[in-house]
Amino acid sequence: xxxxxxxxxxxxxxxxxxxxxxxxxxxxxxxxxxxxxxxxxxxxxxxxxxxxxxxxxxxxxxxxxxxxxxxxxxxxxxxxxxxxxxxxxxxxxxxxxxxxxxxxxxxxxxxxxxxxxxxxxxxxxxxxxxxxxxxxxxxxxxxxxxxxxxxxxxxxxxxxxxxxxxxxxxxxxxxxxxxxxxxxxxxxxxxxxxxxxxxxxxxxxxxxxxxxxxxxxxxxxxxxxxxxxxxxxxxxxxxxxxxxxxxxxxxxxxxxxxxxxxxxxxxxxxxxxxxxxxx
Numbered sequence: 001x002x003x004x005x006x007x008x009x010x011x012x013x014x015x016x017x018x019x020x021x022x023x024x025x026x027x028x029x030x031x032x033x034x035x036x037x038x039x040x041x042x043x044x045x046x047x048x049x050x051x052x053x054x055x056x057x058x059x060x061x062x063x064x065x066x067x068x069x070x071x072x073x074x075x076x077x078x079x080x081x082x083x084x085x086x087x088x089x090x091x092x093x094x095x096x097x098x099x100x101x102x103x104x105x106x107x108x109x110x111x112x113x114x115x116x117x118x119x120x121x122x123x124x125x126x127x128x129x130x131x132x133x134x135x136x137x138x139x140x141x142x143x144x145x146x147x148x149x150x151x152x153x154x155x156x157x158x159x160x161x162x163x164x165x166x167x168x169x170x171x172x173x174x175x176x177x178x179x180x181x182x183x184x185x186x187x188x189x190x191x192x193x194x195x196x197x198x199x200x201x202x203x204x205x206x207x208x209x210x211x212x213x214x215x216x217x218x219x220x221x222x223x224x225x226x227x228x229x230x231x232x233x234x235x236x237x238x239x240x241x242x243x244x245x246x247x248x249x250x251x252x253x254x255x256x257x258x259x260x261x262x263x264x265x266x267x268x269x270x271x272x273x274x275x276x277x278x279x
Contacts, residue, residue, distance in 0.1 A: 129173050182249070
């Protein structure tokens, strides 16, 4: 966990059994880590889209007498840092880029402990076939991972469309021997993704998830969740950190596949024969 306001907040919340509403509050505070120690309970409730009493119950669930006690604690353990890009010389586009750079710094801090990624790599490499799920905003992340994974993994099956066929394809993969599913989950989270993960786990699959926070709605339906923050400074969220984490997982998976390098060399040879790429 990185030693940043967001990292320290996440460390404070982890280990507590939080309700979905409380996870929503926690996620909002992590995303607004610089402001969190100074928000009133009413302001936090409005930002998280919950009621003010829910904020109070959240503080009590963390072991505090009430929200004022939680806020005092936050000022001690998570003092604000300058938000990248708040310099008057930076326009809104530059601020969005600088904030995304900070998200990558947080990811680098998280990866200081490689154990979760290495565990994920083993799970993904060992699943034949391997399911890769991503709907709506996360479909491009899933498709990109599946494209590269297919170069080193013998059987990758992309799930990037919802509907009634989704569970059918999960069933077919389980019958074929699948043991793991990789999910990319980004805001706003489609109900179908939560339902699909719940179904996949009931079918015996181990779920590895890349999400924007450990408090995302998909957390309760994941066996291993690795967070990578999204940028929120533009009209539509940016997902540089989740994309990079996907490439890191690819590397970890390839390290567990003994014939990965041979497959890559075979692909390069075939591509050269076919003149697939412009030199």
